[in-house]
Structures are given as C-alpha cells and as structure tokens.
Amino acid sequence: xxxxxxxxxxxxxxxxxxxxxxxxxxxxxxxxxxxxxxxxxxxxxxxxxxxxxxxxxxxxxxxxxxxxxxxxxxxxxxxxxxxxxxxxxxxxxxxxxxxxxxxxxxxxxxxxxxxxxxxxxxxxxxxxxxxxxxxxxxxxxxxxxxxxxxxxxxxxxxxxxxxxxxxxxxxxxxxxxxxxxxxxxxxxxxxxxxxxxxxxxxxxxxxxxxxxxxxxxxxxxxxxxxxxxxxxxxxxxxxxxxxxxxxxxxxxxxxxxxxxxxxxxxxxxxxxxxxxxxxxxxxxxxxxxxxxxxxxxxxxxxxxxxxxxxxxxxxxxxxxx
Amino acid sequence: xxxxxxxxxxxxxxxxxxxxxxxxxxxxxxxxxxxxxxxxxxxxxxxxxxxxxxxxxxxxxxxxxxxxxxxxxxxxxxxxxxxxxxxxxxxxxxxxxxxxxxxxxxxxxxxxxxxxxxxxxxxxxxxxxxxxxxxxxxxxxxxxxxxxxxxxxxxxxxxxxxxxxxxxxxxxxxxxxxxxxxxxxxxxxxxxxxxxxxxxxxxxxxxxxxxxxxxxxxxxxxxxxxxxxxxxxxxxxxxxxxxxxxxxxxxxxxxxxxxxxxxxxxxxxxxxxxxxxxxxxxxxxxxxxxxxxxxxxxxxxxxxxxxxxxxxxxxxxxxxxxxxxxxxxxxxxxxxxxxxxxxxxxxxxxxxxxxxxxxxxxxxxxxxxxxxxxxxxxxxxxxxxxxxxxxxxxxxxxxxxxxxxxxxxxxxxxxxxxxxxxxxxxxxxxxxxxxxxxxxxxxxxxxxxxxxxxxxxxxxxxxxxxxxxxxxxxxxxxxxxxxxxxxxxxxxxxxxxxxxxxxxxxxxxx
Numbered sequence: 001x002x003x004x005x006x007x008x009x010x011x012x013x014x015x016x017x018x019x020x021x022x023x024x025x026x027x028x029x030x031x032x033x034x035x036x037x038x039x040x041x042x043x044x045x046x047x048x049x050x051x052x053x054x055x056x057x058x059x060x061x062x063x064x065x066x067x068x069x070x071x072x073x074x075x076x077x078x079x080x081x082x083x084x085x086x087x088x089x090x091x092x093x094x095x096x097x098x099x100x101x102x103x104x105x106x107x108x109x110x111x112x113x114x115x116x117x118x119x120x121x122x123x124x125x126x127x128x129x130x131x132x133x134x135x136x137x138x139x140x141x142x143x144x145x146x147x148x149x150x151x152x153x154x155x156x157x158x159x160x161x162x163x164x165x166x167x168x169x170x171x172x173x174x175x176x177x178x179x180x181x182x183x184x185x186x187x188x189x190x191x192x193x194x195x196x197x198x199x200x201x202x203x204x205x206x207x208x209x210x211x212x213x214x215x216x217x218x219x220x221x222x223x224x225x226x227x228x229x230x231x232x233x234x235x236x237x238x239x240x241x242x243x244x245x246x247x248x249x250x251x252x253x254x255x256x257x258x259x260x261x262x263x264x265x266x267x268x269x270x271x272x273x274x275x276x277x278x279x280x281x282x283x284x285x286x287x288x289x290x291x292x293x294x295x296x297x298x299x300x301x302x303x304x305x306x307x308x309x310x311x312x313x314x315x316x317x318x319x320x321x
Numbered sequence: 322x323x324x325x326x327x328x329x330x331x332x333x334x335x336x337x338x339x340x341x342x343x344x345x346x347x348x349x350x351x352x353x354x355x356x357x358x359x360x361x362x363x364x365x366x367x368x369x370x371x372x373x374x375x376x377x378x379x380x381x382x383x384x385x386x387x388x389x390x391x392x393x394x395x396x397x398x399x400x401x402x403x404x405x406x407x408x409x410x411x412x413x414x415x416x417x418x419x420x421x422x423x424x425x426x427x428x429x430x431x432x433x434x435x436x437x438x439x440x441x442x443x444x445x446x447x448x449x450x451x452x453x454x455x456x457x458x459x460x461x462x463x464x465x466x467x468x469x470x471x472x473x474x475x476x477x478x479x480x481x482x483x484x485x486x487x488x489x490x491x492x493x494x495x496x497x498x499x500x501x502x503x504x505x506x507x508x509x510x511x512x513x514x515x516x517x518x519x520x521x522x523x524x525x526x527x528x529x530x531x532x533x534x535x536x537x538x539x540x541x542x543x544x545x546x547x548x549x550x551x552x553x554x555x556x557x558x559x560x561x562x563x564x565x566x567x568x569x570x571x572x573x574x575x576x577x578x579x580x581x582x583x584x585x586x587x588x589x590x591x592x593x594x595x596x597x598x599x600x601x602x603x604x605x606x607x608x609x610x611x612x613x614x615x616x617x618x619x620x621x622x623x624x625x626x627x628x629x630x631x632x633x634x635x636x637x638x639x640x641x642x643x644x645x646x647x648x649x650x651x652x653x654x655x656x657x658x659x660x661x662x663x664x665x666x667x668x669x670x671x672x673x674x675x676x677x678x679x680x681x682x683x684x685x686x687x688x689x690x691x692x693x694x695x696x697x698x699x700x701x702x703x704x705x706x707x708x709x710x711x712x713x714x715x716x717x718x719x720x721x722x723x724x725x726x727x728x729x730x731x732x733x734x735x736x737x738x739x740x741x742x743x744x745x746x747x748x749x750x751x752x753x754x755x756x757x758x759x760x761x762x763x764x765x766x767x768x769x770x771x772x773x774x775x776x777x778x779x780x781x782x783x784x785x786x787x788x789x790x791x792x793x794x795x796x797x798x799x800x801x802x803x804x805x806x807x808x809x810x811x812x813x814x815x816x817x818x819x820x821x822x823x824x825x826x827x828x829x830x831x
Binding site for chain 1 (some may be wrong): 666
C-alpha cells in the first residue's frame with residue numbers, strides 16, 4: 001500500500017513536472033523576439049534573416065525583430081548573444097564562420113561549442129568554384145590538370161586570410177593536391193573584380209554574388225560544392241560528377257540560442273523556424289543561392305563540432321595561424 | 322542616337338507619378354540626413370531597405386539612390402554653417418566654407434556648393450549615359466599596382482593639404498597612417514593595435530573618426546571659447562543665391578577639375594567620394610597661384626570638393642550597374658536591393674532591364690534638378706540656423722552625432738570612439754594641427770599597404786611591377802615630381818627672399 005502511494009506520488013510529481021514545462025512552452029513567446037544578426041544591414045545574410053523573420057513572426061504570434069550587431073567577422077554579435085539571458089527571446093542568426101573562430105580567433109571570450117544551444121541549420125548555400133574566363137579550361141578536371149601542370153603559377157583570391165571562404169578554398173586545394181598562390185583581398189566583391197580582370201585565376205564564393213559575372217561569361221563556374229545540382233543554375237555540375245569525391249563545400253545559415261535556454265523552447269523555436277521556411281517568399285530567396293535544410297538542434301551541434309576540427313586541420317596544413 | 326531614344330524612354334519611366342514621388346522622397350530624405358552630422362546615407366539606406374522589399378524594383382532603387390546623392394547636397398550645409406561636416410565626404414568643405422560663413426557670406430557659399438554639386442553630378446550622369454560600358458572595362462584593368470601608385474600619389478598630395486606648418490601636416494599624415502593600421506591585417510589575419518578590444522578588430526570607423534575630429538572637436542572648442550555672437554549673419558537676398566561674375570570666374574576651373582577627379586574616383590571601386598573630395602581640394606592647392614589663401618574662405622576651396630563628391634557618387638553607379646561591382650558599402654547595399662528583386666546588375670542589365678536602367682539614370686538627373694530647386698530657396702532658411710543659440714544647437718548636434726555613429730553598428734563602443742577623437746581633435750585644433758591630412762592618411766594608408774603587398778604577391782616579388790604599366794609609371798613620375806617640388810618650394814622661396822633683401826654687411830654668422 002505504502003509503496004503504491006509513493007509510486008502514485010512519484011507519478012504525480014512527474015506529471016506536474018511535465019505540465020509545468022508544457023505550460024512554459026505554451027507561454028512562449030509573450031513578447032517580441034530579437035534575432036541578433038552579426039553582420040551589417042543590407043548584405044546577403046541580412047536579407048535572408050529578414051525574409052525568414054517575417055513568416056517566423058506569424059508562426060510564433062509575436063514580432064521577430066532583426067538587430068544588426070556587426071564586427072570581428074560576426075564575433076561581436078555572437079558574444080552579445082552568449083551573454084544574453086537564455087530565455088529564447090534573444091537568439092543569434094549566424095553562418096558557418098562560427099566553426100572557424102576556435103582556429104582564427106582563439107582568444108574570444110566564448111567558445112561557440114560550449115556557450116550556445118544550437119536551434120537549427122536553416123539553409124545552405126553551396127560554394128561555386130569559379131575561374132577567370134581566359135584560362136584554357138572548361139571543366140573541373142581540365143582545371144585540375146592545368147593547375148598541376150603549372151604549380152605555383154596560378155593565383156587564388158580570397159576575401160581575407162582566415163575567413164571561412166578562404167579556408168574552404170584551402171580545403172579544396174589540399175584535397176585535390178593543387179598548388180595555387182593565395183592572394184587576400186578586402187571582401188568578396190573585390191575578389192570577383194580581380195577574377196574578372198584576370199588578376200586572379202581561381203576563387204570560390206556562393207552563387208548570389210557571382211551570378212552576374214557567370215551569366216556574362218566573365219568567369220567560368222566549374223562546379224557546385226553540394227552533392228546535387230542546384231536550382232539556381234542546373235548547368236553547373238557537382239564536384240562528385242567530376243571525380244572529386246567526399247567533399248562538400250557549402251556556406252550555411254543557422255539559428256542558435258545562448259547556453260541554458262530551456263530545451264522545450266529550443267524545440268519550439270526549431271519547429272517554428274522549419275514551419276516558417278515553407279513560406280513561398282523564403283523558398284524563393286533561398287533557392288536563388290541554395291536550398292532550405294532545417295536540421296534538428298543535435299545535427300547542428302554535431303556539424304559545428306566536426307567543422308571546428310576540419311578547419312583547425314586545414315589551417316594548420318596551410319600555415320595559417 | 323539610339324542612346325538618346327533610350328534616354329527619352331528613361332525619362333518617361335522616371336516621370337511616372339509614382340517614380341517621381343519616390344525620387345522626391347529619396348532626395349529630400351537624403352538632404353535631411355546629409356544635414357544631420359553622423360547620420361549618413363549608409364545607415365539610412367540600410368534601414369529603408371526592408372521597406373523596399375514590397376516595392377517595384379525601379380521605384381525602390383530610384384528612392385534609395387536619391388538618398389545617397391541627396392546626402393551629398395545636404396552635407397555641405399552643416400560644414401559651411403557650423404563647421405561640422407554633415408557626412409564624412411563633406412569634411413574638407415569646412416576648411417573654406419566655414420570661414421566664408423564667418424565673413425557673412427554663408428548664402429554665397431551654400432549657393433556655390435549647390436551649383437557645383439549639380440554640375441558635378443550632371444557631368445557624371447552624362448558620362449554614365451554615354452560611356453558607361455567602355456569606362457567600366459577600362460576600370461577593370463586597374464590592378465593592385467595601379468591602385469598602389471594612385472594612392473601613393475594621393476598621399477603625397479595630402480601632406481600639403483592644409484595651410485600652416487608643413488611639419489605638423491606631415492605628422493598628422495603619419496598619425497592617420499598609424500590609425501589606419503588598427504584592426505585585422507587581411508594579408509596575415511593578425512590583429513594590430515586593437516588594444517585587445519573585439520570592437521576594434523575591423524579597424525576604426527571612418528564616420529566615428531571624422532565626426533570626432535571635425536564635429537565633436539568643433540563643439541568642444543566653441544564651448545571653451547565662450548563668445549556670444551561669433552559671427553555676422555549675412556543677408557540672404559534672392560540675388561545673392563546666384564554667384565557673382567567674380568565667383569563664377571573663380572570657381573569655374575576648380576569645378577571642372579573637381580568633377581573630373583570625382584568622376585574618376587567614383588569609377589574606381591574602393592576609392593569613393595570622401596577620397597575624391599580630399600583629392601580635389603589638394604589638387605586645387607597644388608595648382609593655385611595663391612595656395613596660402615586656402616583655408617581663409619575662398620570659393621575655390623568649396624567648389625572643387627563639392628563638385629568632386631557629387632560627381633563621385635554618381636559615377637559610382639558605373640561599375641555597380643554595368644559590371645555588378647559595388648565600389649563602396651552604400652553601393653553594396655544598393656546592389657543587394659537589386660538582387661533581392663531578382664535583378665542581376667552586369668553587362669546585360671541594359672538589355673535585360675532597359676526600363677530600370679534608363680529610368681534610373683533619368684531619375685538621377687531629375688533628382689539632381691529637384692535638389693537644386695529644393696536647396697537654393699531653402700538657403701535663406703538654412704542660414705537662420707545660425708540664429709539658434711549655440712548652447713541649444715550644439716547639444717542637439719552632439720546628440721545627432723552620437724545617434725548617428727551608434728546606428729552604424731548598433732554598438733555603444735563607437736560613441737566612445739567619437740568622444741575620444743573629439744577630445745583628440747580639440748587638442749589638435751588648439752595646437753593648430755590640421756585634421757584633414759590625418760583623415761586622408763587614414764583612408765589611403767590601408768589602401769597603399771594592401772595593394773602593395775597584393776601587387777608584390779601577384780608579381781612574385783618583382784618590384785618593377787610598380788613602374789611597368791603606363792598608369793603606374795605616370796603616377797610614380799608625378800609622385801616624384803610632387804615630392805621634389807614640395808622640397809624645392811621652401812628652398813626657392815628662401816633663396817628669393819635672400820635675393821630680394823641683400824644681406825647687410827657683417828651678418829655672415831647666419
């Protein structure tokens with residue numbers, strides 16, 4: 001009898017626990033949610049965040065406000081969110097650059113793996129491998145052969161040493177064993193200008209920025225970094241089709257919350273973001289540069305952990321400190 | 322001929338009531354934010370961008386572009402009347418504009434800057450109409466070595482930018498170069514001089530620096546000098562809005578030179594209107610027969626930089642529209658606005674979107690005309706700003722500066738930066754150290770360093786890369802001449818003085 005009562009009591013406590021968390025999740029959100037965007041207003045990442053924010057507000061029943069806090073490759077905004085109250089009302093919209101921080105900015109006050117609770121990897125934008133149009137190559141294989149025949153003679157442009165775009169290109173160079181001289185520029189559009197004029201032979205970037213140059217024939221897009229061809233330009237073959245296997249080169253965009261945010265709220269935000277991305281306007285904006293993903297929090301956590309190790313190894317081999 | 326027909330259809334698009342209305346809204350807003358120190362075109366356009374998601378793309382770009390060039394008109398007003406630049410591109414206009422206001426010629430100064438702004442803008446629009454594709458191709462040929470040599474030439478010109486002690490000017494250039502080092506070095510990824518602060522890892526912000534040195538410093542200095550009515554307010558009659566024959570004569574060639582320099586600076590990605598206005602001012606001092614009069618309130622000193630910055634913002638559309646290459650951050654945001662609407666700027670834009678391309682260009686000129694008609698009658702109103710008690714005016718200005726620099730990154734840190742440089746600037750004014758060379762050193766230093774290292778990487782370490790193209794060779798020769806000339810000039814003046822006053826006997830001890 002006694003045992004029974006205690007069991008009942010336990011069940012009751014359990015039920016109470018369940019209801020209280022259910023109530024908590026039901027009560028969320030009761031006020032506007034701030035999405036901190038660690039990049040400047042008006043850029044490609046900003047646009048994407050704003051396009052997702054509109055239907056997200058509808059799904060959650062509360063306005064979703066974008067707050068730009070740019071600086072230090074996104075670290076200023078990330079640090080701000082890491083220090084915010086973990087209640088789900090302040091979350092971060094970020095890029096794959098967070099996986100590069102431990103390698104290039106080891107003295108930051110936060111460790112992304114420790115201090116954040118991932119929500120979802122929302123969308124992906126494959127990197128496109130592009131070369132100057134006057135190079136005598138038309139396919140990725142031809143380019144690799146040409147580069148191997150002229151080691152150290154071709155120039156690789158990047159938007160700055162240690163940026164995730166730079167490390168992506170270094171990873172590609174290391175996997176394919178080609179030797180190109182790295183020349184850093186102050187931003188992606190400067191790299192594109194140099195690639196058009198022939199100052200630079202090889203670059204990688206997402207499709208959004210380079211599409212004009214690809215269409216006009218000023219640069220040749222040799223491959224997309226994802227497993228499948230992309231809707232934005234199905235004529236560009238994948239890496240795998242051209243014999244470069246086991247490599248995915250893609251930028252991605254994700255939401256994360258400060259560490260300690262209740263898991264129910266994380267799950268609720270995860271579901272709401274995935275729901276919001278079904279909006280046709282979101283789909284249209286995303287497909288201009290890639291695809292909608294929408295992973296679980298755990299998948300995003302694993303992805304970041306894996307990439308941190310990959311970039312550390314790439315940087316070490318490339319001699320970047 | 323075909324161009325003229327296209328242009329005519331462009332005017333049809335631009336004159337549609339909706340487009341005309343948003344053009345008016347854009348340029349008016351631009352004038353206002355240009356007038357307010359600290360709040361610039363970049364933050365305004367970024368804030369307006371989400372609104373334009375739901376507009377027709379042509380209308381949206383007409384409005385956003387209007388804010389950009391409208392701000393150039395408004396910015397000079399604050400420079401002239403208050404000695405506080407409305408935007409960093411108008412900082413140099415303070416040097417001669419404000420002394421003119423002090424002499425009671427504020428109305429004339431405002432009229433001249435409005436007219437030269439209009440002429441500069443119109444010139445670049447014509448270049449955009451007739452030569453855009455050709456010029457864009459030529460600009461593409463500017464590589465790292467060319468940028469390096471142009472920046473070196475600009476820096477040598479900068480060392481003689483301001484009146485007064487040449488040594489102090491040089492010291493300020495060097496200080497500007499040091500400040501330009503702050504932040505991440507893109508070549509190595511190493512952080513330099515950031516004092517361990519994350520907020521400094523992208524370098525100092527040009528707006529915070531310029532507003533501190535010119536704006537906050539001016540306010541602090543005036544608070545130190547407690548004088549009740551600092552200068553006379555001249556009468557602004559309708560007649561005084563039109564420059565006198567002498568003014569026209571004095572400002573014609575500076576305007577022409579200014580607009581040429583500005584147009585060139587706008588076409589080259591990464592140079593932009595601020596460098597354009599400083600270069601134009603420096604060039605005027607170099608070619609002037611009376612360089613010592615600069616800084617005392619002469620029309621040459623305001624005509625050239627104002628023609629230059631307006632020409633520059635207009636010609637900046639050439640690489641953006643015809644190549645899809647944004648020259649500066651404002652252009653990058655406008656490019657983003659086009660991309661949102663699925664429009665890809667590039668060589669095919671004229672063919673794919675003739676309505677947008679020609680409509681936009683026509684709207685530029687209409688916008689400039691509106692600005693001219695808007696600004697001239699308002700000069701009388703603007704001048705009345707001087708009647709506002711200084712205490713009230715300065716507190717308001719300080720407030721706008723702080724709000725302005727805060728909006729750039731939504732970061733309180735930049736407010737501390739602007740205040741810090743306000744104090745530095747105050748000490749510089751009191752010690753008669755010019756701020757303009759500092760700003761140009763700050764802008765050109767990183768450009769010189771990055772492009773030198775890049776050029777050497779590309780040439781695999783061959784230093785002859787800096788002289789082997791016609792552009793680089795010409796720039797290097799001009800730089801050498803300017804350098805020798807600036808050393809020779811004081812020597813020759815000294816010799817002339819000696820010859821003029823023969824040494825009295827017995828003074829051989831010198």
